[in-house]
Amino acid sequence: MRIFLLLFLLFPLAELALLIKVGSSIGVLPTILLLIISGMAGILLMRLAGFATAWRARERLARGELPERExxxxxxxxxxxxxxxxxxxxxDVVALLVLFPPTRKLFLGFVGRRVEAQAQRRRAFADDLRQQQEHRDGPQRPNVIEGEWERRDK
Structure with a gap:
């Protein structure tokens, strides 16, 4: 959590310092044009990524698979x-690293391992809670409601 706070404070300062450095090197107008072009590319990429993701997810669902990777x-x-x-x-540099397929694959592997580890921890915690409850309350019996019924066909 502290790292997010640190990034939240340092990232804008680093962006501003880099903007000033680039602006003083290539000029104000080219810097502003680069920012506008990258912004337009970002909007276009978000639209295309949304359509492509929906298409790939629909294909996986049609095959009966879960589209978690897509x-x-x-x-x-x-x-x-x-x-x-x-x-x-x-x-923009961070975005290009995410867009570059080998880097994205490494990042996906890292995120997948973290998600799996988190799921294992939650599963272990839930098992511990269940064992503690069974020890305290005795073994759980299924909820069964006894009754009588009869079938009436016309």
Missing amino acids: MLQGLMMALAGGLLFLPGFLS
Whole structure:
């Protein structure tokens, strides 16, 4: 959580410093044009990523598979588009790293491992809670409602 606070404070400062540095090197007008072009590219990328993700997810669902990989890739493409839309060159570099397929594949692997580890921790925690409850209350019996019924066909 602290890292997010640190990034929230340092990222805009780094973006501003880089904008000033680039603006003093190439000039104000080319810097503004680069920012406008990257923003337009970000908007276009977000639109295309949304359509492509929906298309791939629909294909996987039609085959009876879960589209978790496609949804995560689409989310990353939308994140890259949002970073391109933000004014600044540091966010553009991060967006290009997310867009580059080998880097994106590494990032997807990292995120997949983190999600799996989190799921394992939650599963272990839930098992511990269940064992504690069974120890305290005794073994759980299924909820069964006894009754009589008869079938009446016309």
